[in-house]
Amino acid sequence: MAYLRLVPHNVNINFVGLRFVTFLISSLVIAATLITLCTKGLNYGIDFQGGYIFEVRLNQEPNIPELRDKLASLGLGETAIQKFGAENDVLIRVEKKANEGSNETESQQKVIDAVKGLLGADQDYRRVETIGPKVGEELVRNSMKAVLFALAAMLIYIAARFEWQFAVCGIIALVHDTIGILALFSIFPLEFNETAIIAILITAGYSINDTIVIFDRIRENLRKYKKMELGALINKSLNETLSRTVLTATTTLTSLLALYFFGGSVISSFSLPIIIGIMIGSFSSIFLASPLLLYLNLKRGEDTPAPEVAVKKA
Missing domain, CATH: 3.30.70 (Alpha-Beta Plaits)
Incomplete structure (x- = not known):
């Protein structure tokens, strides 16, 4: 049976080796967003401004x-x-x-x-x-609570399914994704309204799903290759799931781009932040969440003793 592949089967990209470059890019985006939020703020729409x-x-x-x-x-x-x-x-x-x-x-x-x-x-x-402005302020608070509760629920879920190190890395990636979408609204003159909150939550859901697939492969390889160096193991897991990640992102973006170009002004303004969010979420799943595991003392299980096997004497 033939499978559609957008990435060669034997691809071997050194994602871990690129981590300092990608960490720098993420840090610059976060810094630029925080600066513009403090100096310029967000261009609140009707729902928040009144x-x-x-x-x-x-x-x-x-x-x-x-x-x-x-x-x-x-x-x-x-x-x-x-x-x-x-x-x-x-x-x-x-x-x-x-x-x-x-x-x-x-x-x-x-x-x-x-x-x-x-x-x-x-x-x-x-x-x-x-x-009035009080209604807008209350809506802002409720929206921020919704985002924080969603992040907390995802943290609990990942910690329960994996180890706490995976949960920490996943939440760092989600915070990065949230700030990345805020960058779109703070740096560019786009109106921040209820669709922006929806875009943040959609991006968080998509990104964490993508991240969990990669984490699941990393956990599987941790059990299979107990002596492999952690950086090489993470690279192997990322390359093994890369075809799935690219295919999922491509099909999702194709649908969103159709909505953006042919859906009219209202749907286009809703689709744009989700398009950016999908790209940011895919980036963080590959280049941020997984390489961060190198710094959190992830248990490898090398010291787990092998089960004793009783040998009967003839």
Whole structure:
């Protein structure tokens, strides 16, 4: 039976030998992210920064893509529109700009006039509300808690399935992946909203799955090659699982790239951080999580005594 291989069967890449270069790259990315977070911060979207909500019942069935483009042309900042409730109901969210004046009523009225001028004053505006900054702050806290709880659950799972050294390396890789996605939102002018949190959690799930496959092969080889030098054993395990890692990442990225290029603006903005996250997760599984095992006194089992075999005398 023939199998699809994107990597030659006899590949022998010295991943462990490259660890200082890859550690340096990861350190530079983390440092750049922390600097930009401290100096520039994140470009929070409507969900975190606050804004205005309009629940409108239109006189006819809405053309969402067309309305989305017209809202974007108003220059109100980030806007979002989606169907809500009945067939002709839409929910519109408009960003509350940080540089707006202190007159809340005047700012809100400006946005209301712009939206009504676009949709028409004869529509049924069933709800118009302002999302305050406290709601955004609470959402930020809850989102961070969700990410931390997910990392803690993965730490417990890996520690239970493997040794604690594997758990530590896996969590370091996941923290690296999280910071890598934050780099995308802090260095580049992308809006940090609820899709960013979803992208972080998806990346963490994908990355830890990839890492566990490699860890499982390392553990298997630890039992099989008890006298092999640890660095060589890690290299062997990484090369043996490389075809699977590349194939999985390639098929996943192919689907995501199709969504990014052909899925429209909303789906594209959701797909981009996941695409970057998949690449970062694959990098950390190979070049970060596994080589770090060299520094955590991983038990090899060489001293385990062989079972005695009783020999009967004739």
